[in-house]
Amino acid sequence: MDNQICKKFQDLLKNFPDELDNNKKYKFNDDKPFQKYCNSNCDADLGKINAGCLYLFNEIFEDSSLKNHNKISIVEYIMIWLSYMLSLKENELKDSLQHFYRTYINGSGHYNKSIIGVENYSSYKDLLNKKKYFEDMDNNIISNFYKAFKLLCELYTLFDKNNQDCKTFSEKANQFVKKYNELSGDHNNINVSSYKQVLCTLSTDYDNFINKCNDTHCCKSSTLPTIDKNKIPVNCPEQTIQISDAASSPSIAKKLIIVLSIFAAIPIFLGIAYKYSLFGFRKRAPKHLREKIKNIKKKMVH
Structure with missing residues (x-):
């Protein structure tokens, strides 16, 4: 997350507000950024939300300057936005997010678009399926997550x-x-x-x-x-x-230095130990030989 990511969301909200108009409908202030995602069907409420969702994915995942971002966590924010927008109006079955999945994510090819730079995920659909747990969240929870997310984005852009x-x-x-x-x-x-x-x-x-x-x-x-x-x-x-x-990167470096120092010291200590062991053997050898000769002489006398 940074001001670049937040600017993508703010550009979206400037053209597609996160509230209903006086007629209780979703409204584009400017539909130009979304026209290529509409397929002549942006008169419908869900068509507008779908265009907004595809806009976010393409703006974020096709921007090479954002290649080093944690894009998996960014999908979390896209899902918070999507779930919140859908919560503004419920369909008759009260399964807005599930209905959106069936109609747009699974029902069209737009979300099968190939992506690169995100390990283990090959398409927008793969990324969204990872976050399907939002389907089970209450609208009040979604609303609070969305408020927290907006405040966080305002901090980054400020x-x-x-x-x-x-x-x-x-x-x-x-x-x-x-x-x-x-x-x-x-x-x-x-x-x-x-x-x-x-x-x-x-x-x-x-x-x-x-x-x-x-x-x-x-x-x-x-x-x-x-x-x-x-x-x-x-x-x-x-x-x-x-x-x-x-x-923790500095501490990792320190630990690595310590480990390398230990490995470097081991041959030195082994060399010293070997040297002293030889010295001890040399000192003990004559004494041991003299004791052996004495014992042999005693046996010969007896």
Whole structure:
């Protein structure tokens, strides 16, 4: 997650708002970015959402400048957006996301588009199928995840390396941490693996933002709030990757130096031990020989 990714979402929302119009319909403010995804069917509500979803995938996964991003976690945010947009209007069967899967993801070829640079996934459909657990999430949960995601994106887009004041970030940061704490305090869902996965993604990207801000000393006047580590799910996948790849890299180097030093020292110690063992043998040999001669003489006398 960074301001490049968030800008993709903000460009989408500028042209396709995340709220219904006065007639309770989805509306494009500007349909030009979505025309190539519409297939003459963007008059329908789901057609608009489908065009918005394909727009996000193509903008993010075809942008070579984003090749080093964790695109699996980005799919999480696309699913949060998709689920939230679908939750604004329910179909008669009240299975909006399932219906979308049947109609557009499984029912058309657009999501079978080949992708590169994402290990173990060959198409948009593969990526979406990995996140199908959103189908089982309540709309209230989706709404809260979406609010947290938007706050996080606002933080990233507000970030300015030349800004030495925390004032522009503190309000949004406090709002995000408050919303995150609400989500992590939901005892009815906190033990659900899919729920914890989304919390992991949010907490990891917020911690990355804090680190980015600290690295550039953007908050000299005050410190931004941090997430209580007790509120981050145990064995958080993204969190583990972040720690091992970034925070622990110096310690890994130190450990490697220690191991190499040990291997280098072993031959030296073995050489010293061998030398002293020979020296001891040389000292013991004459004494041992003299004792043997004495014993032989005694036997001859007797």
